[in-house]
Every structure is written in C-alpha cells, then in structure tokens.
Amino acid sequence: MRGVVLKNAFDQPPPFRMILVDHNEIEQSLPGVEEIPVIEVIDHHRIGMPPTTAPIRFTADVVGSTCTLVAMMFRSAGESLPAGLAGLLLGGIISDTLLLRSPTTADLDRRMCDWLSKIAGVQPEELMDELLRIDSPLAAKPAHDVIHGDRKDYSDGRFRFSLAQVEESNLELLRQRRDELLVEMKKLLDEEQLDFVGLLVTDAVRETSELLITGCEELIRNLPYAAVAENLFVLPGVLSRKKQLLPQILAITATLQDQR
Template sequence: MASVEQPELRTSVAGEQVWLVDYTDLAQAPDDLNQAEILGIVDHHRLGDVMTVNPLEAWIWPVGCTSTILFNLFKMENAEITRPLALLMSSAILSDTVGFASPTCTQKDRDAVAELSVLAGITDLEGFIKALLIAKTDIEGLSAAQLVEKDLKAYPFNGRELVVGQVELATLEQVTDMIDALEADLQRRCDEELLALAALMLTDITTAQTRLLFKGEWSEKLAKHAKDGVLMMENTLSRKKQGWPWLQTELA
C-alpha cells in the first residue's frame, strides 16, 4: 500500500554510528552494540540498561508509539514527510495504540494521526483503522514458534533474563487449538536460552481480555492467579503499560 521496501535486518553494528529507535534494552539490541557509537535514542518505553560513552541526544516520551515522537521531530526540523512515509507513520501509531483504544494512547498520538492521515491521503479513517486491525490480527499460516517470535521482547529482571511476547487477536478462539504448541515453544525457549520465564500475552483487542501463557522456573509465582490452569487478565491491552508492570510486581 505504501510501496516501500522492507529495510535490511541488521544484526551487527560494530564500528558504526547508530540511533536506537523503539528500545533501550541491551537484550533487544545487536550483540555488538557496545562496539558502536550511540548518537541518540527515540523511544516510548521505560528506560532500559543501555549505557553510552559520550553524551547523546535522547527523545523519550510517554506516548503510544515511537512514530508519534518521530513525527514531531520531523516537524521540528521542517523535514519533508512524503505520502508513503505519512502512511507508514500513521499506520504504526494506529497499530501500536490499537486504533486509539490502548491505555497507552495520548492526545499527542491522536494529533499526529490527524495530520499524518491528511498527508497520507486517508479519507476514511474509521474504515482504515478497521482494515488495519483486521490485517493486524490475521495469523493464518503462522506456526506456534512464529507466533511467539512475532512480537517478543527480552527483559533483564532480578539478575535473570526473561521474554514476554504478545499476539493481538480478533478473538481468542483463533488460537484455541494452538495452546499446547505455544506452551511447548515457550518451554523450549526457557531450556535453550536458560530463561527464568517465557510468557505470551494472547490479547483479544475487541474485548481487552488477555490470556497469559507462561513457562519456566518462575512459573509458580504466576500459577496462583490461574483458574483451572488458565490465567486471564481482564481489561488488558498493553504489554508496556499493563502486562509487564503486573509481571514485575508478581515476579519481584
């Protein structure tokens, strides 16, 4: 739709000057990031464990999407925002905020989309949001391992490593037949990567209900919240603002 090629996936940045966009945790960075010079950060998550040798430029805002910050930086620098770029940025904000429904959404996100949608030529915003969320929740053809990997983030916590993934769905029934396979993949990751916990949030974006799958040696800290082996989190859409903070409290 935007006719933009997918960028190259960079796994090595040694000797380069880089900006970190949408993360500040070393666990989410290339392994050789410590051999690069970090010039700046643009992010909307909590500050992670990245350390720098030199002072840097940092733009970290409590908004629903990093693209909202980028949009404002473009405006500050009077940089051109082309139609394809406006389409990508508005889509990113709408996806991250689940069509403005997420508790992470702010007025800055809404204002950014209002301007970007004009530049992108989006004439029916509600229709665009509906189509975007349909595409966002389409998991047809994906294996259990691919679903876990789809939006997986690593976190250092209490001296250990853990991962928390999220799959956004139109209904939890989409994964009913995959629960065993998903849990098996979480256990595999714990065994192979020596993780204290591997968790997966299965989120129904229409009801804000999340089923949490979890495996690992820290599982017993969460099991008390499960009923008949199922841990449901009501009114939970956001990993950043709801899921991860809850996990930190329970795992402490």
C-alpha cells in the same frame, strides 16, 4: 583485498554508528551492539541502557508509539512528509496503541494520528480494519513467528523472562494452538535459560487479552487473573504489555525475591 583482516584493523574504531529506535536496552538490540557507538535514541520505553562515553541525542516521551515521536520530529523540523510514509507512521501508531484505545495512548499520539491521517488520506479506523483483515498471526503464522515476532526480554533481580504480544481478533485460535505454542515457548525457555515466557494475545476490538505462560510455577500461581485452562489466563481490559501486564509481573517478581 577482500576477506582479509589486517592487524591494525583491531585498533581502529568500528566504521559504524548506531541509532536505537523503539528500544534502548542492549538486551533487546542486535547482537554485538555494545561494540558499536550509539549516537542517538528514539524511544518510549523505560530507560535501561548503560551509560555512554559521550553525550548523545536522546528523544523519549511517555507516548503509546515511537512512530508518534518520529512524526513529531518531521513536523517540528518542517519537513514535508510523503503520503506513503505518513500512512506507514499512522499504521504504527494505531497498531501500537490499538486504535488509540490502549492505556499507553497520550494526547500527542492522538494529535499526530490526526495530522498523519490528513496527509495519508486515510481514516485510522479504515486502516485498522485493513490491518486486522490481512494480519491474523494465529491463523497464518507458525508458532516460532508468533512467539518471536514481537518479543521483549526483561531482567529483574534473579528473574530473566520474555513477554511476547500479538493482536488477534479471534481468541479461539489461541486455545486451538495452545499446546503447539507452549512447545515453542518451552523451547525458548530452555535455549535462553529464562525463568518464564509469556504470550499476550490481545483483541483490541473487544478490549480484552488472554495470557499463555509457562515456566516459574511460583510466579504463575500468584497471577491475579482467572485461569481458563492450564497455563492460560483471561485478562479483561488489559491491552498493554508495557503499562498493564509488565508492572503486574514485576510486582510479583519483587515479592518473590523479598521472600527469599
């Protein structure tokens, strides 16, 4: 009978199994994931998941994109890869690594990029141009989607915070929408009781970013970046949230905690 939960169902194990892709920290996954057995992880981020009750397959490496690891799994298994799927994985790699310019880029990213490019029949530069042309988040998306589209939540001691990132070729749009974006960021700050929220807007072509941030004033005062407006900083040469911005943020939060 549909829609009825029987008593013995509460004693049964969940009928689902979970494979975590491009993340492994429970806080970044779906609500309720802690109730579902995780049987595999494919990721390139720091390891922050709790212990599992049984051994699992864990594929991780220091690369710029999880798509690189997925492509390598196809290649190692000798599986044929359709051109469309190769193009999809290629798009993921060049987007994550900002056309292989990000400091997170590894040799394996470059090798898989070459391999996928031949299968898909498209050059990475051409695909990147097309992605930038059709996806200008600050020109087309509402503030909520800009903040929540590619957002990572972190915790470090007493600090809980969120960092979002978008790629944008016209950074002037950030300054035009600054107040609107700050309203959405402060809403997130209050709803999830975070200490601060940051939005990293990256121009891969010019190899620079700007950071819009709100929340903990003590942390904001300690940022080693030049302010161009209230809550807005310019970060020349910074392209990676994970490898460049996050370590700087964690260094500041660690210092602030030591001072308490």
